[in-house]
Amino acid sequence: MPKAPAIDQQRLLDLQAIDTRLAQLAHRRRTLPEQVELDGLEKERRRSADMLIAARTLVSDVERLVAKAEGDVAQVRDRADRNTKRLQSGGVSAKDAAALEHELESLGRRQGVLEDEELVVMERLEQVQFAAAELTTTDSELAEQIADVTGRRDAALAAIAGEETATLARRQAIVMGIDDALVALYEKVRAPRSGVGAAMLRARRCEGCHLDLNASDISTIRSAPSDEIVFCEECGRILVRTDQSGL
Structure with a gap:
């Protein structure tokens, strides 16, 4: 599994918020x-x-x-x-x-x-x-x-x-401020997923697809080291773990 410092993974949420805003601005321009x-x-x-x-x-x-x-x-x-x-x-x-x-x-x-x-x-x-x-x-x-x-x-x-x-x-x-390899992975993941490559795992729910993770997935993520990059089994986006993840 790919790895990146937990702090870099969490910075992906800031990057995703920026990219989401850019997408909103582009949509506003078109409409x-x-x-x-x-x-x-x-x-x-x-x-x-x-x-x-x-x-x-x-x-x-x-x-x-x-x-x-x-x-x-x-x-x-x-x-x-x-x-x-x-x-x-x-x-x-x-x-x-x-x-x-x-x-x-x-x-x-x-x-x-x-x-x-x-x-x-x-x-x-x-x-x-x-x-x-x-x-x-x-x-x-x-x-x-x-x-x-x-x-x-x-x-x-x-x-x-x-x-x-x-x-x-x-x-x-x-x-x-983010590792280049992690940024490249994020870009690769978000390209086919409506521009959303990373999502917070909040209360055991992926905020990318808004689906609750099953017990098996939660167990796997809980046991994964903090620097290991994990993905949502449903939508394939990078799951970012925080103190709100409910693990």
Whole structure:
């Protein structure tokens, strides 16, 4: 069985506590609520941006329809003005005057239809412009929210990084006080065991798997020298004996 001074074995508990805290910090970084909130806001803004592009495109399309409707009305109005001036000039024959009057009547009806169509597209333009304006406001609000959450996320990450730096420094100090072979064994044991390589034997229970040891295991551990490294038969972790072990 591998051996290490009992004091070094007990220092493993301090090292394990440090590694557990580092794992907690890493988990916190991966699951930051600010990051989750930020991801949701960015997704919402991408969707809003697509809608805004579509709305602005629609505004441009309707603006062209309005311009065309205005042009059609202006064309008919100009033609009617020219015919009216010809009639008022008195320089046309009776036959031409009758034709001009007939055309003026047709132009009047046509102008009425075109002006109704112009009114419809102008109302449509007002609607799509309003929708685009609302989406623009939404986009600005989302941008402000994203900036706020990004700031809070970055602050949280900075706090985590700061604590990690301090924790790693404490880890290095602890490792320097433990036998290298024992540290290597600890690292080997904890790698496949969710990062927990050493656990206290407290009141005859392994705090790694939280199972009570049977009488045979307790007897074996009780008879083992203090410098002998013992393992939990259930989870395979290093069992650290203290005055709380109940042996």
